[in-house]
Amino acid sequence: MRAVIQESFGGPDVLKAVTTERPVPLAGEVLVRVHASGVNPVDLAVRSGAYPLLGEPPFGVGWDVSGVVEEAAPGARFAPGDEVFGMPLFPRAANGYAEYVAAPSRQVARKPAALDHVHAAALPLASLTAWQGLVDAARVQAGQRVLIHRAAGGVGHLAVQIAKARGAHVTGLASAAKHDFVRGLGADDVIDYRTTDFTEAVKDLDVVFDSSSEGARSLSVLRPGGTLVSIMEHGDHELAARVAAEGRRFAGISVEPDYASLEEIARLVDAGRIRPHVAETFALADAARAHESVATGRTRGKVVLTVA
Template structure:
């Protein structure tokens, strides 16, 4: 059973100039999210107005809602960044897209404005959605899949024949990292809880380890690259598994550079940077069947609170991405 948000504007007359959006007027727990009627925005220079069919839900949405974003987030705001939909209007200077094009990607560099019937998005953070890819699946991809892609290829430069250890491999970023690395010809060791091992093998992991219960640094063969999606002690322990001259890339916490240097390891921390070019490459991987998406929960827009309760563990959360369906 899902909990729909209270509609604070039920008496508002709906016109083509208004839209439903999940808003936050104060930072806090999931109950601060409200479903409201607000003016439909108009695209500015370099922007696209997307009629949203589906919006992805990620941990960064919860950080923003709770007031823990590393970026300034003026209130009130509309939550959400991952979207898939159709082009409703084009701002000045946008020539890459046409009206009614099916697109997917991220709204903006503040990661807001996606949980709505219409969303403004930066044109250089969108790509054409392949015709055979459903909007729900496309909305599950952008931030997590691009994070995995950039960790592997932009920062670690993973290639054919290399050995990669992925820590936190059963999470949404990790599952794409496993698949991308395998598609690139790497030998993949997936680190996750034992319960996820069969799943990780099914999506291409060559070997699996339980990074919480095992002394994996003693059991793992030397690797060229560690992709860290866990941080903390596990990240530090993983340095001893990397060959001299190898690389550790983290998307969750800054590595200890001095400690990495004692192992002759290059250590990198990065923030995701979603671009049209990477989205195009990811879409091609998914469309070809080399990479599969996994939807953990599909909810209506009005159940955004439920989605955030799943993120925080107060409701059961299946493995996979949470997605809000905006257009039935």
């Protein structure tokens, strides 16, 4: 099969398309013929060595996949021909930039019928991060007031839609050029973080979803008992202690595979409540260019590799 691997840490140019053996699914696993693979900022951090999650190269990065089950090992909960999507094995290597991926069948879910594989591949890591923060940790409810940092980004644009689907009043932070996009996602208010200090623009919020290491500043806009969800500072014990000392809740999120949540997300997609935005697509062999695009930090929504 074709796959993208790297032999060393470094810039995007270390990503090389090679021919290698396809994986063999073990008991309870499925072999997925990948049609598309999402690209996430964590992929870039692992590739460069800034976040040495997988140890020393060689390895293949990538976790988000959408495709068709090619083989189902004994005990797997899908059958050949089923369309599935997911984020298998994270934070261990899944080698998602490849034509075939072996995955535990309980770490993937049936693909939303409303989406093609490209858009389905944009969902897993980003939507699970938002879901596990807003739904599982913060338990966002109708009528609550929620602030979303980086509301136009890969995680942020899905967090806006998930919070709205829960009935929340949503304020998004985004540059002025992205305000129409964020409003189109359903945000009730949008703040230009470049010209306005959000700590002066909003107060007494129920939940802040922070994907920009603004936890300390975000604390000031939460009401007593409110929840700070952090995906960048999830291991910051000092921040967690400060949040608790000020009478707020801290929820540090490190995303994990969860087929049940993916099924809930798929239901919202098929009901028209969530729609992933794909800014650009690249061929598998152009993974380096895809990483360059994500590295600009200006992407609206997601970048996706087309595989088959």
